[in-house]
Amino acid sequence: MLKSAQKGTDNLSQIENGFGNQILRINSVSTDEKIDIVADDDGHAPRTGNMWTASAHVITAVIGSGVLSLAWSMAQLGWIAGPPIIIAFALVTYYTSILLADCYRSPDSVTGKRNYNYMDAVKANLGGINIWICGAVQYTNLVGTAIGYTITASNSMMAIGRSDCFHKQGDRALCPISGNLYMAMFGAIQLVLSQIPDFSRISSLSMIAAVMSFSYSFIGLGLGIHKTFESGHSHGTAIGPSLGDVNQAQTVWQIFQALGNIAFAYTFSNILIEIQDTLKSPPAENKTMNKATLLGISTTTVFYMSVGCFGYAAFGNNAPGNLLTGFGFYNPFWLIDFANACIVVHLVGAYQVYSQPIFAFVEDWASNTWPKTKFLQKELAINSLFCGPLPISPFRLVWRSSFVIFTVIISMLLPFFNDMLGLIGAFAFWPLTVYLPVEMYIAQSKTRPWTTKWIALQLLNFVCLTVSIAAALGSIAGIIKDLDHYTPFKTTH
Structure with missing residues (x-):
């Protein structure tokens, strides 16, 4: 008031x-x-957000580096299982997102008290240990996503550097290159952008990132379609790799990891409430958010199916972990360079979309814990080119810079693209995308135990829990395998 x-x-x-x-x-x-x-x-x-700004946030969050791993995931699953599994993840994510959007206000979804973030919604609807589960999983996942995006951005910058080197010196040149330098460059950009004070001020950045995600997805799709119709290569198989290609245990782990990669590609529930909190009303925020979610997930699923299927058709069971690294450096090198540059720009914005909730949580906690500390409360206003006057806080400067530096260092220590994406997706999918939205809906709607709806929701819970456990095991097995022949901070050729 x-x-x-x-x-x-x-x-x-x-x-x-x-x-x-x-x-x-x-x-x-x-x-x-x-x-x-x-x-x-x-x-x-x-609040000034609308369906279009919310859709941009959703697309920025969903269409990310995960799209680049879908051809590889399809290669592990084959033509019979691959497309239905992608569609199944899309349907589950959309359905549970509707349940979660209704929890933005409590106890009534239209006129109830606002919940500003995911943890507030869990506290209002469930309480108890669920608050701790939510906080631990959500913020660990957000940190993991920031690390994953740092790795992916550096891989794309490395691809540009190698492409230019090979183009100038020939395809037999050694072209030594270090991802650490590019991770540090990406981190330097985030040090500046992280001083944007809150989620509502990154709409322009999110819009640019959404355009970039469309750009590199279209390029990957176009290159995949072109290569698909080239003669002389496999277009994939019905059930993925045969036991003659890899051993049985490795096949199982890779199938599980593929599930984690697809789960990661659809992960955005951990910031849905924060996106919804930017929306103006009328109409009611949950109605606008449901439309934005439908538009965002429908758009991304069309891209995912197209990129995944054509990428698999282009490379068969030898599809690369990162689609854009599989086309070589001459076919055509400038277009692939541009696509990788689009990935970097997109991830610059996506990093902020996923990091702002962490920033807000820590800063609110610190402010409430030490309300009279000048270091926390003092702010200086400076003029920025894109966001207007921005308040700069000494505490935000120190805390957010420390967070960015931490994510960069961890990225340097564990630069494993597919394995990290799979582990992040597996860790967050069941608790944040399925379990908590379902349990909050049951509590808010007062669904009685052992009714048909209650049994169906619990069955969905169980199936998705099984998928998450399998995906996590597959990704951990992949990381262990990668660590056997990896030396941190080593320049690669």
Whole structure:
């Protein structure tokens, strides 16, 4: 509720609009003019997000580096299982996202009290140990995603560097290159962008990132279609690799890891509430969010099916872990360079989309714990080119910079693209995308145990838990295998 007034006013009155927005009405003595100042029902400045901005956030979060691993995932699953599994993940993610969007307000999904983040929603609907489960999984996953994006961005920058080197010196040149340098460069960019104070101010960055994700997805799709119709190579098999290609245990682990990669490709539930908190009303936030989710997931599924299927058809069971590294450096090298540059720009924005909730959580906790500490409360305003006046806090400067440096160092120690994506996806899929949304829906809707709906929801819970465990085991096995022949901070050729 607004508590400020204007000098020279005769009286103040407060009313609410149909959706609970607080309106401070000022009756001026000198002009006899009524001035309305609107704030949202929680006293915050009016939210301005809409379906399009929310869709951009969803697409930025969903269409990420995960799309590059889908051809490899298809190669592990084959034509029979691959496409249905991708569609199944899309349907599960969309359904549980609807359940989660209804939990933005509690106890009523339209007029109830706002929950500003995922943990608030869990606290309002479930409470108890579920709050700790949510916090641990959500923020660990967000940190893991930031690490995964740092690795992926550096891989794309390395691909550009190698492509240029081979183009100038020939395809037999050694072209030694270090991913550590590129990770440090990516981190330097994030050190600056991380000073953007909150989620609502990165809409422009998110829009640019969404455009970039479309760009490199289209390029990967186009190259895949072109190579598919070239003669002289396998277009894949019905069931993926045969036991003659790899041993039986490795086949099983890779199938499990493929499930984790697909789960990672659809992960965005951990920031859905934060995206929804940017939406204006009317209409009700959950209705707008459901439309944005449908648009975002439908769009990404079309891309995922196209890129995954054509990538698999292009390379068969030898599909690379990162699709854009499989086309060589001359076919055509400039287009692949551009696609990799688009990946880097996209991940610059996506890193912020996933990191802002972590920043907000730590800063809110610190502010509430030490409310009188000047180091936490002091802010200086500076003018920025894209975001207008930005408040710079000494605490934010130190804490956010430390976070970026931490993610870069871990990325340097464990630069395994497919394995890390699979592990991150497996770790977050069941608890954040399925279990908590389902349990919150059951609590909010007061669904009785052992009814048909309750049994169906619990069955969904169990199946997705099994998938997550299998995916995690496969990814861990892959990391262990990679560590056998990896030396940290070593320049590769």
